[in-house]
Each structure stands twice: as C-alpha cells, then as structure tokens.
Amino acid sequence: EASDNFKYIVSVTIQEKGAGLHHSATCHWDPTADGSVTVRWDQALNMDVVITVFALAL
Template sequence: MAEISFVSEEVNGIVKDTLDTMLGQVTYQQSKMTQLTESVIDEVLKRLVALKKPYKYLVSCVLMQKMGAGLHSSAAEMWDTTTDGYAHVRWDNKTMFCFLTVFGVSI
C-alpha cells in the first residue's frame, strides 16, 4: 500500500470552512462555550473522517473571548515526518478567537 502524506492545506481548508460556518455569527457567551467547542471538534472530525484517509486524528480547540489577554500554547510530537503532520488555524470574529489544531497520525 502506498503511503499517503498528511496534507495540511487540505485540512486547513476544512477547518476554516467549519469555523466560518459554525462560529461566523456567534457572539461569545461563556455559558455556551463548552458545548460549542465540543460541537466544533465533532464537526471537524466528521469532515476529516469523510475523507477516508488512513489517519487517526487528534483535534484541539480553544475558544477565547476577545478581551486583550495574551495566550501562549505549544505542543510537541514525535512521528513519521513522511506521512504524519498537523494543521493549525487561528480564526476570529468580533467577539472571540478560535485556535484549532489537528494532528494526523498515519495508521
């Protein structure tokens, strides 16, 4: 079986489209963020799985109210650089930021 490389640009497109659709008109409300974060992750995973590529996906999503605060985040990984990869999207609207990362690990 030929190896398939993780295509970050393709994943970025899926993530951006999902965020535009699901968050574009949303106003940040603390009480709704847990459910919204879970819904965003579920939709991204659903769309990635629909690609039918031989990957396990790990998705991390941070929703943060725009209040002028700083945020630092990092991740480390060790994998096969010829097949595995990640995509990271920073997205925002008038009231919130979203930082979504997808790791794709070949199976």
C-alpha cells in the same frame, strides 16, 4: 473526507478576544507520513479560536 488510514487528533482553544494567548502543540510522529495544521480564527466579535489538527498514519 476523512481517511480510514489516519487517526485524527483535534485541539481547540476558545478564549475572550484581547486576552493573552500562548498556544503550543507537539506530537511524536513519522515525518514522512504524518502531519499537522494550525488555524487561528479571529473574525468573531469577542473571541479568538485556535484549532490544531494532527493526522497520524496507522
């Protein structure tokens, strides 16, 4: 469940499997309260998916 105390920023990259990919994401934040997670999902037959979620404290 999402918290009302955070602002969430989501970035999703979907591309054809086998194509080259360099993925980079950055955010200016408070390291004691904010965070991020990046997940690569490559189980689909013909695509790669990279999802990054930033959680920024309000």
